[in-house]
Every structure is written in C-alpha cells, then in structure tokens.
Amino acid sequence: MKKDEATTMRLILASAVGIAVMVSFAPLASWAPAAHAAPADAGGNADVVRLQSDVDRLKQDLRDQRQLIFQLMQAEQQRYDVILKYLQAGGGPGEGAPAFPPPPSPASISKSAAGGGEGREAGSGGAGRESATVSGHVRTNGQPIGEVYVYIDGLRTAPVHGHTLEIKQRDKQFAPRVAVVPLGTRVIFPNQDTVIHNVFSQSPGNSFDLGSVKGGETSAPVVLLKSGPVEIFCNIHSKMRSDLLVVPNGHWTRVAADGSFQIAGVPLGTRKVVLWSPTLKPTSQQVEVTAKGGTATFASEAIGLHPHLNKRGQAYGSYDD
Amino acid sequence: MDAVKPWLVVVVAVVVAAPARARAQSEPHAPPAPAADAASGSDDDSSAGEGSGTTLVDTAAFEQRLAQAEQLLRNSQPIVTLGGYVDLGYFVPRGNNGAGYVEDFGHQLFPAYGNFGWVFLGDILAPAVNSRGEVADLGDAPGVDRYDSINSRGAPGFIANEINLTLRSALTPTALVTASLNFTPRTGNGFNLGDVFDADIAQIEWLPTDSQRTSIFVGKTDSVLGIEYRDRKSDKRFGITPSLMARYTTGTALGVKIRSKFGSTDWLVFAAALTNGSNTVEMWHFYDEIDSNAGKTASGRLSVRLPLPFWLELGASGSYGAQDRATDTAHPMWFVGGDMLAHIGGHVDLKAEFLKGSADGEASQGVYGLRLHGGGYLEVDAMLTSSFGLIGRGEYRDALVWLGAERAYLTKGWRATGGVRWVATTRAVFKAEYLRNGQYGRIPNIADDVFTTSLVVGF
Known part of the structure; x- marks a missing residue:
C-alpha cells in the first residue's frame, strides 16, 4: 500500500x-x-x-x-x-x-497544466492577485459557538504533499474529534486502546474502511482527495466519531467565541462562503468580494449529532459501546 | 520591410527562455507558494486544462467514476453477515476426578440435613473448564442419569469448547435479525453421537426511535440481570470461565425485551423483559425454554453512570416469575442483585456482582428448590500491554439446592481465579486460567481445582 x-x-x-x-x-x-x-x-x-x-x-x-x-x-x-x-x-x-x-x-x-494553480480566474469578477478580507458573524441562539469554521469554496489549490494528521483511538474515542485539513492530507489512525477498532468512512469521495486493527497498531494511511466534510466512525463502537473538514484552499478560519470571523487574502470576485460545524446545519452564502472586502452573516441552526449506521448500513444495536 | 524570419524568432525565444530555465534550476529549494496565497487559488472548475485547448485529465470523469464505484460498493453489501469463532482448549483437573462435590455419607458432617436421602457438599459447577461453564466431570451422584458433556474422569485433555456461528441481517436499517448457533463436539454414548448444537440467540431487535436509544427485542434474547451476560461468550469474555453466579444470570430466554438509554451521555439505562422462564443457564436445574406453566418471568435492570473522570456504572436488577419446569404458578422464583462496572484508564476493568435468590421447588413435579443466600464476585481485568493482560477474580457462593427429600446440595464455596490473556491477532486470542476452589463453613476441602486454556479464533 x-x-x-x-x-x-x-x-x-x-x-x-x-x-x-x-x-x-x-x-x-x-x-x-x-x-x-x-x-x-x-x-x-x-x-x-x-x-x-x-x-x-x-x-x-x-x-x-x-x-x-x-x-x-x-x-x-x-x-x-x-x-x-x-x-x-x-x-x-x-x-x-x-x-x-x-x-x-x-x-x-x-x-x-493550467499554470500551477494560477492560470485562470473563471469566477466572475476575477482580478488576478488582488484580494481582500471577508469578515462576518455567526448568530447563535445564546448557545456557545463551539467548533465552527468558515471557508471559501470554489477556489482550489493543488493538493498538499507531506501533510499528515494523526487521529488517535483512545478510550473508545477519536482524538481529535474535529479537525480541518487541507486537500491531499494523509491521515493515520493509531489504535492506542487495548480493544480492536474498525475505522471507516462513507463520505463521498473520501470513503475508506481500515478493517480490524488491534490495540497498539496503526493502519495504513488514508489520503483525503476530495474537499468537504468527512465523517469517520468505528464499525464496532458506535459512539466513536470524528468529523473532518477537508478544505480546498487556505481560505478558512475558525469562528471566534463571539461569533465573528475574518478570512484574509480572498481573491476579488463572487465567492462562496461556507459555514461548517458537525453540530450545525451546513449553510453557505455568495459574497461579492471587492477591494473593500466582503461580508457574510450566518444564522446557525443546531442539528445535533444523529446516530449513524455501521459500515454495512445497519443500526449498531443496543449493546454497542 | 522583410518579414521576420521564423528561425530568428526561434533563436530569440530560446535565448529568452534559457535564462528563465536556468533560474528555475538554480533555485531548487524555493518554497512552494503557500496554500493561503490568495492569488494561487484557481476557481474550482472541473474542466481544468480547458484553457490550453486540450483536456489532459478529466477530473470530473474521475470523480464520477469514483462516486459510481462507492455507490456500487454500498449497494453490494451482503444481505446476511456471518461471524463466529472456534474455541479450542486444553484442561487439567487437579483432583476429585474432575467433580466439584463429595457426598456426606451417613450425614456425618451435617446431621441437620438428615431428612434428605443424599446430601452432597460442594458446588457441582465449580470445576469449570470453558466459557460455557461445562465442568471437567459431573461425578457419579446416585439416583440421577445426567448428560455429562465432558466426563473427563479427572483426566487432562484437549477439547473443542465451542464452534459458534453468528448470523446478522437487517430487515431495515433499524431492524436487525440475529441468530447465534453453538456446536459442541462431545463424546457419544450407546452408539449415539454426543455432539450437540444449541441456538442461544434468535432475536429481532427493532430501534423504533430516531435517536436509536431504545431497542425492542423479540425472540430468544440475552438476559437483563447483572452485567456478566454481556461477556458470556468466549470471544467476548476477558478470561475463560464464568463466575459462580453466571448460572443464574447469563442464560438466554424466550420472550420480549425493551432497553432504553436516557440522558445526554446515556448515563441512565433501563431494561425490562417478559420471558417464558428465568435467565438461568440451560444446563442448570432451573431452566425451561418453553414454559410448562402460564406464569411468565418479569425481569429488569436499572443502571446509572456516575459523572466521574472514569466510567463507573452501578446497577440493580431482579426477576420474579413462576418457577421453571413447574406445571403451576404456585411457586415463585426470584433473584435480586446489584452490580458495578468500572473502566479505569482505558486498560483496567473492575467488575462486581452480588445476587440473592429463592425458589421453593415442587418435588412431585421433579422441580428443584433453591435458597441462594448470597453470592458474588469481584473481577479485575487489566491489559498490561496492547496484547497481554491479566485477570484476577475472587468470589463465593452460599446456597442450598434440593429436590424434595431425595437429595440436597450444600454449597459454601469460594473461588480464586488467576489468568492471562494474549491477543495474538485481531482474530486470535489465547487465554489460560487457574481456578482455586475452596470451601468454608465446615464443608471439607474438595480438591477440585482446574487449570484450563482456551484459544479463540474468530472468523
């Protein structure tokens, strides 16, 4: 492999x-x-x-x-x-x-082939290297903002090489539980528990199944080659869950505790600003980024973490861990 | 003006291009543009390469093919999944011909039980050799003809403890059908094969709510008493042998069951069942798969997980119903107990159970009576490394089992178990245990210790 x-x-x-x-x-x-x-x-x-x-x-x-x-x-x-x-x-x-x-x-x-990622600006209003800051705010209903991220979709750079993320399995939980990684990231899954885990994902474009891995061992790495959310589970322990966001470019940021955010260096033009969190309903906005910048305001809608099915599309049953 | 000669243009181009190439070659360690460089981002258009007039690689087509392959994979999941294991072992009984009891001849030791024809001292299920709870030998108790499944006569031997086949299928994503079949190769008798198979699980589990935190079971299901039933199978059990209490709590019964989890972290779990009979194990005196009376057995368990830095679950459970094998409902059988389960540091589990119970029996119908004055165990399972672990368990059982005035079994026994566990691969586990059985309360010592091993290979 x-x-x-x-x-x-x-x-x-x-x-x-x-x-x-x-x-x-x-x-x-x-x-x-x-x-x-x-x-x-x-x-x-x-x-x-x-x-x-x-x-x-x-x-x-x-x-x-x-x-x-x-x-x-x-x-x-x-x-x-x-x-x-x-x-x-x-x-x-x-x-x-x-x-x-x-x-x-x-x-x-x-x-x-198109010029090392700098060639074309197919988006409306492209202006070469000119860029500005997109700022905004995420409204919550008095709830803590938690781990919420904002990124610019529709801009893509070449996948990174050599970037590796380690997601540990410890105490029947993944660590980290939420992470943002660039396109092309290699992810390794060391099992630091004493029990067997079976890590898998069925997220489109990034699906994988690592099979059974005993404690103390690390499975083969997974390379994430499609941008977007990736939900990672264990086929044995239903409560194990990790959510990754594979960003297509470097234009992303974590939303501050007060709900504000700023993304600098966004190329001018009409840009798609996406709000993402595992516990919020995904939402996006088209923002016109001018030399003065752009603004996006989101109203977050909590969706919670619903139970998921195992890798065979079945419920885990009552006696999972 | 003369037209520009093509060769001259080429020469100029080469001269211009050469320094650029030289510069590029002279800076091999130039850092790549950071991903955050705004201008380095190109719009995410799948028809990349379009600008050059030639599509070198069709990204959209690749992604489409990948999506189709993933969809194909999902749609080709088998309807039924097969699992299970083979459990092979080698055991060494340490004395008393492998049996766990002796007879009190002439009521010399316990004259107070002189009203019984035969009085036996010890625990018939103490010298267990495998996770099924089978003993090295059932002995030669007079007046009964029992199926002595191992019948070692005290000799050491290899044994295929169990071959398990588990089938799972989903009627819908939230309705699961599970069957567990066990095959036990044993010695035949009188030209009959001794091999046995039993179905210990045949259930449908339905998770009716969106949260999937409530399950309704129908069929032959696991018990709700205590916690040991969760580890009753040898591929789940940390060690090899069941506790002295397992005979009362780990049997599977036919009926309906509900199990619900409450709280944001499932800190409260409630389970209840209505079954034909009790959750005693099938080979024990008190089990009845298909009821002989109209009274059913109700059982339940309530557990809470305390908000501590480590997992600590405390539970209380009990059952009440018409006694198994009796043809009337005049004689209730009940059990009540408490349990504790702690996961400490991810490498150590503490397990404990305590149980009491009673059943009057009905001699005219050949139904045994039981006074379980008390019994319990404390078990420590520790993984020292990711592959190597130790088990230690201490337990006792204080009980009287009788059949009318014909016979009585008086038990005041304790047991200390020590063992090792080696996880060789994800599918192969080797275990070894030594069971030190002892007696108290004027019951003479019985040399019924057992050394046993088990190799469980999953498939």
Missing part, C-alpha cells in the same frame, strides 16, 4: 513538473517546424544544430510526458481493478478486505 502510494505520488509529481516544462516550451514547440524550414545559410550551421538539439529535447519531453500520463492512468485503472476484485470477492469490506490505494490526483495535474 505504501509502495503504491509512493509510486503514485512520484508519478503525480513527475507529471506536474513535466507538464509545467512542456507548457513553458509550448511556444517553442509550435515554432519548431519553422525552425526546420529555416534556410541553413541564414544564421549559420551552429544555430541550426543547437535548435535541432532543442527541438529533439522538446520532442523527448513530450514523449516522456505522454508516457507519464499513460502510467498515471494505469495507476488509476489499478485502483479500480482493486475495487472490482473486492466486489467480486463478496463485497463486504470486513476482515482482511483490501485497502484501496489512494486515487491519483488528477487535480494536481490539471492545475499544473
């Missing part, structure tokens, strides 16, 4: 670097036929030889990039092959079920 991940990450990294080089030299590539057509006597044989060398190198770069992309797609195919085998083996992700390799990150490639 670790080997597969490392291979995938190397492919992604190599692809990103390669594509960036390719894009940088795209104008050269487009001029290459003209260079071939240039009369040999126009600028001297030395220039022609050098140009020919550059063109050959560019061609090689292109071939390499095609190969890397092909390998990347093969890796993706392998991932779905594992899922297919798993389903053919009976479906239930129980004991001994294979751990899915993390999907390759197409986002990183596509963003790199």
